[in-house]
Amino acid sequence: MDSFDQTLLDDPTRLAAIDTSQVLASIVALPEQCLDAAAQIQNLNFPDPYRSVKRVLIAGMGGSNLGGRIIEAVFADELTLPMVRLHDYHLPAWADAQTLIICSSYSGTTEETLSVAAEAIQRQLLWTAIGTGADLIALAQAQAVPYYQIQPTHNPSDQPRLALGYSLIGQLLILAKLGLINLPASAIDHLVAAMKLVVSQNQLSVPLNSNPAKQLAVSLYGRLPVLISSGHLIGTTHSLKNQFNENAKTFAACFDLPELNHHLMEGLVHPSTNPQNLAFISFLSSLYSERISRRFSLTQEVITQNHLPVYPYAVPGDTELTQAFTGLQFGSFVIFYLGMLYQQDPAPIPWVDYFKAKLA
Template identity: 45%
Template sequence: MFFKKGNLDKSNVLGSVKALSQQCTHAYEEANKIMVPENYLVTGNVVMCGMGGSGLGARVIEAVYKNTLKSPLLRVNDYTLPNYINFNSLVIASSYSGGTEETLANAKDAIAKKAPWMAIGTGGALIDLAKSERVPYYQIISTHNPSNEPRMAIGYSIIGQLVLAQKCGVIKFEKSELDLLVNAMNQVEEKLAREFAEKLKDKEIIFVSADFMDGAVHVWNNQINENAKTFSAHFSIPELNHHLMESLAHPKSNRREMIFVFVNTNLYTNEIKKRFRITADVVKQNGIETIEFNAKSDNKLSATFEVIQFGAYVSYYLSALYKIDPGPIPWVDYFKEKMVEKE
């Protein structure tokens, strides 16, 4: 039923999926070589900038570390930084290609505001700017991302940002934690992901998560969109309990076209677990199919990466079911081409 690697998967997305844990180890080794000046030790707020695949790491870090962050953290997925950013702030700008116009604008804004800033990318204008400004940067050597797709470099981007944040005193992230999350990723069963993808075919997918898992499920949602070229949306408990359940009745086609994916873990609080059970019951009473993925890992960071690994496999095998190449993103590329055209 599934195509073999090399048939339609021309850029070897599957190779990148299989190498995600290697990306994590590689990024940890390389990013730890970076020297960070004393004035980069955070006393104010932290801003993480990035778009699309390059913005996924910030979402994961925000979700996992929100209860232990030593400084306020803000994600920016736009052209401008908040007005309050200043010399007490820390700005981390991430662009895999180094050419993302929004992220470049963020870096230049940080310079104008005299805020310490750092860059993450494979090269391009962002890394060139970091070099010219003599600020720390992590230049990704994408050995373990054969597809060269930014969204498939998630191991590099998340771990790179974790290490830089740790060096600046924002969070604690130790080698033992890396070892645990890599082990969790390597335990993910590819066969189960293939079977999971079969249940998602020809469905509009609604992801449901909570708390620290929101970042990982945002990654999964993103990769379903880009790899499988499939509509999906992501909602978080408890917020969805205040509005989304009333939307399920219409259109009537929801019953045959929609599926809810509940991403669960024993690490959720009892209140969240109860909300999951009741929410699933409401969905079923509306005649809509549900499916559940349960993360097995016993700590938040490892469970997060377990879901990222599983979701990457699912997105790949869903593209296989549709008999499409998961690599190209023609409509995103079309949009970018139109944006640079002169009016």
């Protein structure tokens, strides 16, 4: 493993020289994003036909559709109609007049999402839009459909993947306004307070020797992170996997219990370099069922018996929604610090930009 200088994580001047686009500032501001989004979307209203939908489809790519996974995981026991995520150009054949299509594109220029919006218009379906502006919001305005235009005051990096407070709260409140989920204002205040506590414990000013996020980043250096979660945290770990890719420029994988117990444990043996290359992170929750908690204990035992490191993280919070957000807050810090150890500016995505330029 390459050597690295972990003292970098306690040096604001050196970190600022690497983080040229204020990614850390966006991470710290995630709680404020949530409050800001709730205030911005307050006056958004929907015509009556939107309240009679029988299914929901959230269309978006990358960071703009991470919220859908979190909603799906957290509200699985509350949503009484199907909710599907779409990461593609075309609507499925089953999308009909009783389907609500939420088109989410932070930039407003994502070609796959614009294609879905165009098909929704062509098929005369109910749709709404979330984004900062550009083509998607212009299309919604031209078609006189409801939309939430994000004003990203608390996302100084201007990266979609770091605006989850806006997109996720926006999507949640759209569903709440339509009566599909219960989300009182007090729930948002509650999760924001819990997130701010995570910020206070893991922000840059907290030194490495007492900063859990910095310590985990040091442990992950030079290894491929494998995230494990269950139930209401599955969407959170998937979102963090994307952030590992884009912000730390490293490969990552995520698996969920109980599914992984039926295959992954047999995949730990080869290649023989696995113990040097992999690191597992278990997202534990006091809200898991007794059976799932037992599975986590046994899964961690199997991992360690295969000589692989596993780092458990007890996600704070007393509700499933709160834990989804605090897990996201903590993981975002870990990934940022890991990127700093690699001395990697987290904001630029040169290979994604290269691909888009070639595809154009």
